[in-house]
Amino acid sequence: MDILRSVYQVAGFIVLISLGVAVLEGYFYYHFKYYARSWFFPAALTVFPLLALAGYYGVTWEHPLRVWAYFVAAEALVCAAFRNIVKGRNTLPYLLLAPAFVGLALLLVYPFMFEVYLSFHDLKLTTIMMWKNTGHIPFVGLRQYWNVFTTSPLSEVSFWALVGRTLVWTFSNVFFHVLGGFALALLLNNSIRFKGVYRTLLVIPWAMPQVVAVLAMRGEFHATNGFVNIVLGRIAAAFPFLAHLGVGPVQWLSDYPLLTCTIINVWLGIPFMMVVILGGLQSISSSYYDAADIDGASYFQKLRYITVPLIRPVLMPALTLGTVWTFNNINVIYLVTGQAGGTEQADILVSALYKAAFTYNRYSYSAAFAIVVFAMLFFISVFYLHGFDAAKDER
Amino acid sequence: MASVEFKGIVKRFKDNTVLNGVDVDIKDHEFVVIVGPSGCGKTTLLRMLAGLEEVTDGEILIDALRVNELHPSKRQIAMVFQDYALYPHMTVEENMSFALRLKRTGRSEIEARVQEAAGILQLQKLLKRMPKQLSGGQRQRVAIGRAIVRNPKVFLFDEPLSNLDAKLREEMRVEIAKLYQRLNATIIYVTHDQVEAMTLAGRIVVMNKGIVQQVGSPIEVYRKPANLFVAGFIGSPTMNFFSGQLRSEGDRLLFVNENMKLPIPSFLLHDGDRHAGREVVVGVRPDDVLVGRDGAECSGKMEAVLEVCELLGHRENLYLKLGGLRLLATVEAFFDRSPGSAVTLCFNYRNMHVFDAATERRISE
Numbered sequence: 001m002d003i004l005r006s007v008y009q010v011a012g013f014i015v016l017i018s019l020g021v022a023v024l025e026g027y028f029y030y031h032f033k034y035y036a037r038s039w040f041f042p043a044a045l046t047v048f049p050l051l052a053l054a055g056y057y058g059v060t061w062e063h064p065l066r067v068w069a070y071f072v073a074a075e076a077l078v079c080a081a082f083r084n085i086v087k088g089r090n091t092l093p094y095l096l097l098a099p100a101f102v103g104l105a106l107l108l109v110y111p112f113m114f115e116v117y118l119s120f121h122d123l124k125l126t127t128i129m130m131w132k133n134t135g136h137i138p139f140v141g142l143r144q145y146w147n148v149f150t151t152s153p154l155s156e157v158s159f160w161a162l163v164g165r166t167l168v169w170t171f172s173n174v175f176f177h178v179l180g181g182f183a184l185a186l187l188l189n190n191s192i193r194f195k196g197v198y199r200t201l202l203v204i205p206w207a208m209p210q211v212v213a214v215l216a217m218r219g220e221f222h223a224t225n226g227f228v229n230i231v232l233g234r235i236a237a238a239f240p241f242l243a244h245l246g247v248g249p250v251q252w253l254s255d256y257p258l259l260t261c262t263i264i265n266v267w268l269g270i271p272f273m274m275v276v277i278l279g280g281l282q283s284i285s286s287s288y289y290d291a292a293d294i295d296g297a298s299y300f301q302k303l304r305y306i307t308v309p310l311i312r313p314v315l316m317p318a319l320t321l322g323t324v325w326t327f328n329n330i331n332v333i334y335l336v337t338g339q340a341g342g343t344e345q346a347d348i349l350v351s352a353l354y355k356a357a358f359t360y361n362r363y364s365y366s367a368a369f370a371i372v373v374f375a376m377l378f379f380i381s382v383f384y385l386h387g388f389d390a391a392k393d394e395r
Numbered sequence: 396m397a398s399v400e401f402k403g404i405v406k407r408f409k410d411n412t413v414l415n416g417v418d419v420d421i422k423d424h425e426f427v428v429i430v431g432p433s434g435c436g437k438t439t440l441l442r443m444l445a446g447l448e449e450v451t452d453g454e455i456l457i458d459a460l461r462v463n464e465l466h467p468s469k470r471q472i473a474m475v476f477q478d479y480a481l482y483p484h485m486t487v488e489e490n491m492s493f494a495l496r497l498k499r500t501g502r503s504e505i506e507a508r509v510q511e512a513a514g515i516l517q518l519q520k521l522l523k524r525m526p527k528q529l530s531g532g533q534r535q536r537v538a539i540g541r542a543i544v545r546n547p548k549v550f551l552f553d554e555p556l557s558n559l560d561a562k563l564r565e566e567m568r569v570e571i572a573k574l575y576q577r578l579n580a581t582i583i584y585v586t587h588d589q590v591e592a593m594t595l596a597g598r599i600v601v602m603n604k605g606i607v608q609q610v611g612s613p614i615e616v617y618r619k620p621a622n623l624f625v626a627g628f629i630g631s632p633t634m635n636f637f638s639g640q641l642r643s644e645g646d647r648l649l650f651v652n653e654n655m656k657l658p659i660p661s662f663l664l665h666d667g668d669r670h671a672g673r674e675v676v677v678g679v680r681p682d683d684v685l686v687g688r689d690g691a692e693c694s695g696k697m698e699a700v701l702e703v704c705e706l707l708g709h710r711e712n713l714y715l716k717l718g719g720l721r722l723l724a725t726v727e728a729f730f731d732r733s734p735g736s737a738v739t740l741c742f743n744y745r746n747m748h749v750f751d752a753a754t755e756r757r758i759s760e
Contacts, residue, residue, distance in 0.1 A: 287480035290447050295494035295545075296468030305493070309484040 021099050028098040032091050035082040048075050118367035119144050125361040137364075144368035153356035153369060156344050166327065166348040169262065173326045174319065176266040181273025186303075188274070189281045199278075206271035214335040217264045221252040221336075228252065257337045257346035265332045269322065276318040280311035320384035324377055330354055349373050397458040397471070397548035397581055398423045399444065405452035406439055406605075413439050414605040417453070421598075426575050426582045430592040431602035432628070437585045440602075441551050444583065445474050457548060468494075473542035474551040478558065479534045481526040481541075488522040491541045512543040515577065532563045539574065552584040556591065568594060589629050593617065601625050618746070623755040626678050626748055632712065634678045635722040638752055643671035650677055650749075654718030655697060660744055663759045674752035683743035684724035686713060693741040701736050715740065 027048070034040040049071035056067055086094055121137045122144070131137045152158045157165075188199055205213055220227040229249040236243035252260045284307065292302050333351040337343050347355070350373060357366035399421040406414040414436045421427050429437045442448045444455055446467035455462050462470050481490050488509055489496075495505045513519045516536045526534055535555060542550055552571075556564045572595055575582055586592055592599050593613045601608040601616060601624075609621040620626035626634050639652030641659065648664060648671065650657040657677070664670055685693060697717060705712040706728060713724045715738065724740065732738065749759035 285478065285480070287476050287478055288482060290442075290445075291474070291476060291480040291482070291541075292493075293447060293467045294445060294472065294474050296466075296497050297493075301497060306482065 024099050024102060025095075028095055031078065031082055032086070032095045035079070035086065041079050041083075044079055045072060045075055115367045115370060118364045119371055121364050123363040123367075124365070128361075128363070140364075144364050145372070147365055148369050148372050151365075153352040153360075153362075153365070154344050154347060157347060157352070162347065162349050162352050165258070166350075169258065169348050170323060170326045172262055173265050173269060173329075174322050176262075177269040177273045177322055177326075178277075178315070178319065180266065180270040181275075181277050184270065184274045185277040185281055188278055202274060203271045205268050206275075210268065210331050211335060213268060214264060214332050217267065218253070218260075218336050221260050221264075223249065223251050223253070226252070253337065254343065257343050261332050261336050261346050264336065265326065265329060268332065269326065273318060273322065276314055277311060280314035281307065283314070284310045316384060316387055320381055323380055323384065327377055327380070328373075398456075399549055399581065399583065400456040400459075401440070401444075401453070402456065403453040404440065404443065404450065404455065406436065406443065406448065407451045412605060414443075417602075417605075417607055419600055419607060419610060421581065421583065424579055424581055426584065426595060426597040427600060428584045428586060428592040428596035428598075429600045429602060430586055430589055430628075431608075433587055435602045436605040437587075437602050438553055441474075441553055441583060441585045444470075444549075445472055445551055446470055471548040472551055473545045473547035473549075474553065475535075475538045475542050475555045477554040479526075479538040481534055481537055483526055485525075486522065487518060487524055487526070487529070487537050487540075490526065490537060491522075491544045493541070494545050508544050508546070509540075512540040515543060515574070516540045531559050532567060535559065535567055536570075539571075543578070548581065550578075550580050550582045552582065552586075554586055555584075556586070557588070571595060589631065593629070599629075601628060603628070619757065620678075620748065621757055623676060623678075623750050626750070626757075630680055632681050632723055632725065634680050634748075635684065636676050636678050637720060637722075638674070638676045641670045641673045641675055643668055650675065654720050657695065657742070659749065663744065663747060664749060665760075670758070673758075675758070676750045676752050676755075678748040678750065679722075679742045680746060681712070681723045681725040683746040684715075684722060684740055685743055686715075686724050686726050686730070686738050686740045693743065696739050696741055699738055699740050701732055701734055701738050703734055704730065704732075713738075 031040075031044070049068055052071045053064065053068050056071075057064075120139060120141060122140045123131060123137050127137050149159060153162070184202060188195060188202075192198075219225075221229075223229060229252070232247060233249045236248040239247075250256065288306050288310070289302060292306055297305065327348075328350050329348075330350045333346055333348060334354065337346045344352075349369075353366055353369050353373065356362050356369060399419075401417050401419045404414050404417040405412070417436075417440060419427075429440065431437045439448060443450050444457075446462070446465060450463050457470060457472070482493065485493065491509050491512060492505045495508065509522070510519075513522060516539060518533075518536055518540055521529060521533060521537070526537065529537065538555070555571075556567050559567060568591060571584075575595075584591075584595060596613050598610060599613055599616045600610050603624050609616055609625045611619075616625060616629050620629060623636070627636070637650075637652060637655065639650050639655070641664075642649045642651050648659045648661075648668075650659050699715040699717040699722075701713060702716050702721075703714040705714075709728050710725050711728050711730050713726060713730060715722050715724055717740075747759070748757060750756060751758050
């Protein structure tokens with residue numbers, strides 16, 4: 001019977017969401033239909049806040065005047081937006097898109113604003129009850145941002161060490177993603193048999209849920225039962241001179257956690273680059289290669305002078321995305337090393353951020369930290385996109 | 396400069412035979428145009444000479460040297476591609492000097508050769524531009540310049556004008572003709588446009604379905620087409636064809652079908668009796684259908700009905716109906732008759748062609 005209850009709950013939730021969208025759509029419908037009439041704005045300012053207040057009354061009846069004032073202000077904002085933004089004939093597309101915009105605003109804009117708010121205040125384990133009881137937390141100005149650069153988010157590693165480690169992590173990962181993806185794409189771009197089969201197999205790490213893929217790989221790096229160490233042990237047993245050189249089983253997860261994470265993440269990230277670069281390669285007209293053949297270019301010269309310049313326009317956006325994803329990649333680090341009591345040797349900025357917020361409960365500090373990370377990524381993206389525009393101009 | 400020889404060239408893509416025994420001999424300094432409809436294998440033949448396609452069977456010789464296994468860059472050829480294939484990320488100058496830079500030629504020599512080629516093609520002002528900043532005709536000239544810079548033994552042109560509009564195509568055609576006079580090189584030029592073939596070629600190679608149909612000077616190919624395909628392909632508007640039978644009547648040979656009865660003079664087919672009873676196709680170019688006037692070597696008069704007139708300016712196309720047959724005549728402009736009126740016509744014997752209906756080969760002189 002539990003399953004029936006789950007189905008019932010899910011169905012109820014779907015109905016609730018549909019009702020919400022319907023109400024929203026009806027609300028926008030009247031705005032779109034009548035916003036050009038002179039009587040509409042006074043009417044809307046009276047009717048909609050009162051209706052909303054009635055809805056609010058169904059929940060609680062605290063500070064009715066203040067809540068009403070909020071509703072009127074919101075309505076005034078919507079009306080002003082309609083007067084200034086919605087123009088011309090294309091009102092229907094706006095009407096149909098409006099619920100999605102509201103959803104985006106709730107899911108993206110509101111949390112971001114709240115994060116900015118938090119970063120200027122002091123919410124932590126010792127002030128959270130005060131916030132709950134009074135609705136107030138102390139305002140601290142820029143002190144949280146100062147703390148980001150001067151104190152450590154974790155117990156052992158400093159902020160600047162984390163920055164350095166994150167840059168090394170990002171660079172090495174993206175480098176091997178592109179290298180591996182490029183090599184595989186070049187192989188797949190030849191006319192070989194079973195190309196579709198190879199392509200499917202190579203894309204699997206990317207298509208699998210990351211949690212499953214990472215946990216499976218983590219098992220393979222287990223000290224005694226993992227595939228990697230078993231192979232290393234066999235090699236060392238079969239070739240004693242290699243064992244003398246130091247080849248043998250390694251405590252991957254405790255001695256080299258960042259290296260392990262890097263290997264796993266390279267394996268996960270290569271397929272994306274391969275697919276993107278393969279697309280780029282296939283868009284290069286074969287007549288360039290014919291011309292280069294006649295001009296006397298060797299294989300590597302063709303690669304250097306034809307292929308690489310011509311896939312730059314597709315490579316640059318992929319590189320931007322890859323950099324941002326790797327920089328932000330908490331999944332691999334957390335799943336491999338991050339469970340309670342795990343090491344800090346593999347932490348990068350975002351995984352340290354996660355720990356600062358949810359292990360050490362420094363909420364406002366983490367909010368400021370997140371904004372600093374966001375700013376870094378923003379500048380990296382601008383830098384890449386600039387390069388991308390330059391590449392596009394060359395075409 | 397060099398001679399080129401194709402010996403029994405065969406090209407197969409799996410079970411699909413594209414070229415079936417091509418033998419062509421191209422002399423030094425010759426401008427040869429390979430012409431044929433799309434899919435006849437002409438571009439494949441050129442790409443095999445360039446080394447971009449494997450040769451299934453046969454031999455390609457450049458200057459009596461077998462080049463089948465030679466890398467494209469070692470064959471001392473240069474190719475101008477249909478889509479120009481200018482490297483989009485290099486300037487005009489870099490495009491033209493790419494081959495020389497790969498060979499590590501000295502900077503001063505590269506400079507001199509690029510300047511020389513740019514001078515020939517009037518590209519001096521465009522050297523610093525990117526290909527996408529050029530018009531179609533300019534790109535075409537850069538592609539030719541890139542070929543000239545390499546100083547090759549043989550120039551290969553693969554439908555170089557087909558991406559240009561009609562006016563530009565005419566201009567570039569004249570440019571290429573001038574270029575040939577100036578370079579005096581061996582040029583092999585592939586096209587499907589018979590006008591380009593007629594105007595540019597020293598010799599034309601007509602191909603169809605992977606087989607060489609006829610090799611000859613433009614005027615030979617035009618005046619004495621070797622078979623029905625060549626007769627129909629070369630010349631615009633297309634030749635009129637009538638199928639029928641040859642009959643011997645007294646000492647005269649007659650061409651007979653349901654709608655016409657033509658005496659065939661002995662200078663077209665001697666030993667008339669030998670041909671009697673043969674199924675044939677007679678071909679007459681629209682220019683040689685004489686409407687409403689007499690020629691020196693005119694066939695018997697025939698009555699036809701004018702269906703449609705097309706005024707081209709100095710000439711006029713007349714679509715005529717002769718019994719159940721339709722035919723096209725081209726006459727001097729201002730043929731002042733309205734559609735539906737009856738006209739008399741005759742064929743100019745001098746330029747009439749007779750082909751065997753079964754073998755499609757030319758049997759007239």
